[in-house]
Amino acid sequence: xxxxxxxxxxxxxxxxxxxxxxxxxxxxxxxxxxxxxxxxxxxxxxxxxxxxxxxxxxxxxxxxxxxxxxxxxxxxxxxxxxxxxxxxxxxxxxxxxxxxxxxxxxxxxxxxxxxxxxxxxxxxxxxxxxxxxxxxxxxxxxxxxxxxxxxxxxxxxxxxxxxxxxxxxxxxxxxxxxxxxxxxxxxxxxxxxxxxxxxxxxxxxxxxxxxxxxxxxxxxxxxxxxxxxxxxxxxxxxxxxxxxxxxxxxxxxxxxxxxxxxxxxxxxxxxxxxxxxxxxxxxxxxxxxxxxxxxxxxxxxxxxxxxxxxxxxxxxxxxxxxxxxxxxxxxxxxxxxxxxxxxxxxxxxxxxxxxxxxxxxxxxxxxxxxxxxxxxxxxxxxxxxxxxxxx
Numbered sequence: 001x002x003x004x005x006x007x008x009x010x011x012x013x014x015x016x017x018x019x020x021x022x023x024x025x026x027x028x029x030x031x032x033x034x035x036x037x038x039x040x041x042x043x044x045x046x047x048x049x050x051x052x053x054x055x056x057x058x059x060x061x062x063x064x065x066x067x068x069x070x071x072x073x074x075x076x077x078x079x080x081x082x083x084x085x086x087x088x089x090x091x092x093x094x095x096x097x098x099x100x101x102x103x104x105x106x107x108x109x110x111x112x113x114x115x116x117x118x119x120x121x122x123x124x125x126x127x128x129x130x131x132x133x134x135x136x137x138x139x140x141x142x143x144x145x146x147x148x149x150x151x152x153x154x155x156x157x158x159x160x161x162x163x164x165x166x167x168x169x170x171x172x173x174x175x176x177x178x179x180x181x182x183x184x185x186x187x188x189x190x191x192x193x194x195x196x197x198x199x200x201x202x203x204x205x206x207x208x209x210x211x212x213x214x215x216x217x218x219x220x221x222x223x224x225x226x227x228x229x230x231x232x233x234x235x236x237x238x239x240x241x242x243x244x245x246x247x248x249x250x251x252x253x254x255x256x257x258x259x260x261x262x263x264x265x266x267x268x269x270x271x272x273x274x275x276x277x278x279x280x281x282x283x284x285x286x287x288x289x290x291x292x293x294x295x296x297x298x299x300x301x302x303x304x305x306x307x308x309x310x311x312x313x314x315x316x317x318x319x320x321x322x323x324x325x326x327x328x329x330x331x332x333x334x335x336x337x338x339x340x341x342x343x344x345x346x347x348x349x350x351x352x353x354x355x356x357x358x359x360x361x362x363x364x365x366x367x368x369x370x371x372x373x374x375x376x377x378x379x380x381x382x383x384x385x386x387x388x389x390x391x
Contacts, residue, residue: 009042009092010368013084014077014099017047018062024177024286025099028120031178035361037061041368044093046084048076082106089113094372097364098150101125104142107149116371118364119150120175123160123282123305128210144168152367157283159304175364177284178357181293181348185270189263193254197271200228200254201330202296204269204287205279207235207242212278212301212321214245219319219326221250225334227273230254232265269294274333274340277306280321284309284355292350297343299329315350316343 069080147170275296298316
């Protein structure tokens with residue numbers, strides 16, 4: 001009698017958990033984890049215990065382990081990953097998948113137990129303005145340690161792959177972040193504010209310096225646009241930078257804070273005249289993918305990462321890091337209605353294969369199987385449940 005193949009067991013850690021969806025890593029854990037389960041893989045996610053009131057053992061087929069942390073501004077995330085790593089190393093998982101370059105040094109522990117490991121290192125954390133002094137030095141060092149302690153390094157863009165090769169002489173595999181395109185989104189959530197479709201420009205992102213909301217707001221207010229600038233996002237703490245922006249008195253500005261209702265967020269994306277993307281450091285950006293997936297005309301800060309995502313201007317216009325450049329692009333967009341309409345009509349074409357969640361899952365699964373040294377019977381993608389375009 002043939003012996004049944006053993007399931008491939010994957011442990012995922014470094015994010016907040018599942019099904020907690022707050023940021024890019026949490027979204028990736030959800031999208032990737034659910035697809036891996038559908039393929040017949042045993043997926044275990046290490047959840048930050050303090051964030052979950054209810055603690056079921058399994059959610060949608062994903063095993064959830066609830067691990068505590070040393071709760072502090074600096075130590076929470078690192079201690080949670082370290083305790084999760086200890087638990088995983090004493091278990092029978094085949095591969096440990098860690099997200100966030102801050103967790104780079106924690107890989108030494110898995111080395112002691114000869115566990116196979118993968119890390120997704122995200123962007124240029126050490127250059128972000130919020131990490132100054134020792135914070136910046138730690139992220140640079142931690143990213144370097146990630147290249148030494150983990151068996152497979154994952155970057156989410158070609159540009160990040162180049163950076164890691166240049167700075168750390170480290171090879172990595174590029175696996176991008178996925179998108180969920182969506183069309184025909186109702187405008188009701190924006191109309192309740194007395195705003196009509198295409199009557200506004202849009203910013204989505206945390207109000208932190210490296211997203212350059214201040215630059216965009218200042219340049220927009222200097223323009224002759226009669227449209228509004230809607231800002232979705234905030235910071236989860238009292239912050240001088242964010243407070244200064246929210247205190248700017250101008251009737252053209254509308255600060256909405258965080259929007260947790262995904263249908264409402266989809267409406268703001270789908271019906272904007274143009275979406276401003278000021279994110280400066282990082283690889284494949286989830287907010288940019290949303291903008292493409294919702295059919296936005298995109299105005300992006302001119303960085304190598306944004307050039308890569310918009311295919312060197314095929315799917316958007318670029319502005320320089322100056323208020324004058326922002327003012328110019330606002331006025332150019334206002335006088336180029338046909339061009340903005342063209343960008344909106346072709347935006348979803350920018351979601352090439354690398355941004356397809358099923359394709360992303362295929363790539364991760366190949367990495368996990370190679371490291372585990374075994375092939376398991378894999379179910380094909382279930383398109384009816386995991387479709388790429390929602391309506």
